[in-house]
Amino acid sequence: MVKFEEETYLDNVRGALALRGQIEAIVDAAAGQCGNLCWLGIGGTWASCLQTTVHMKERSAMEVFALNAAEYNTTGDRRVGERTFVVISSVTGTTEEMCAAVEKLHAAGARVLGFIDKEDSPLARAVDWCISFPHNEQLKFFMTADRFMFLRGEFKDYDRYYAQLDACLPEGLAAAEKAADEFGRSFAKAHMNDKLHYFVGAGTLYGATYSYAMCYWEEMHWIRTKSIHAAEFFHGMLEIVDRDTPVTVFVGEDSQRELALRVAHFLPKVCGNFCVIDTADYPLEGIDPEYRGSLSHLLMHAVTNRIDAHLEALSGHDMKLRRYYRQMEY
16 A cells, blocks of 8 residues: 555554543643633644534533634634633644744633644743644544543543543554545546545534645645535535536534535535545444544544545655745745
């Protein structure tokens, strides 16, 4: 398989799961002084914030909200205060908007947990707690959210759930990538020259939809895209879909599955160039069915990883190449 080293992949998922003890210690110590929970990011990390807030609002009565760092820096948010616990993530630890946001959060009295890949970076030094491991941001966010809900009595299956993840998730996600490889190749071949591609999703998969369109196809592949929430598809976008419009629907297994399926069921009536990617088509051996909704975003990422690997191979365009991002002042 192109760009797939199974042992490295397994180690990356296992390594993220192994952080749970550190996460639990931090959350357990801070939860008693926490009045609300904020997820703050920008770009790809903003997408992870969107996923996590959807995950929590379905299950928790706790006040939970997501903030875009650049927007917070200009507008602020009066919900942020001394009893606010903030979670952020960063690969480089140097993103300008994130550094400014952490300073502003601290000025408001909030405390910040940072998943910062580079432990000697400015952001790693600025946050109140830093955990450094350079993979699986979305899994780290969800583990933090789940611990808060467990402490509030809102996740009674916590121990059982994580026992299954520890035992089965790494191999399950690796198996999904392998199962999706041929699909990824055919999808990449069919759409590598699209002038514009629409991605539609809902629930925890809307963050994945937004991130995949913006962070992967636009930033990494230089292919024009638009992402749209399935709940909004029938309020505008449906009018510009015709026989040849490239549309991909991400379908997950959480409570908003029906929103995505509604779009998937409509498209055959007007479009001959659509694709539906349904996480239910990929097994996760050893994981109870009732937990799959919380893992749909990870399964979808396994599938899109294969599309990306084949897009890069077929196009010859290195996904690390940038025209402008961090190449010039803006």
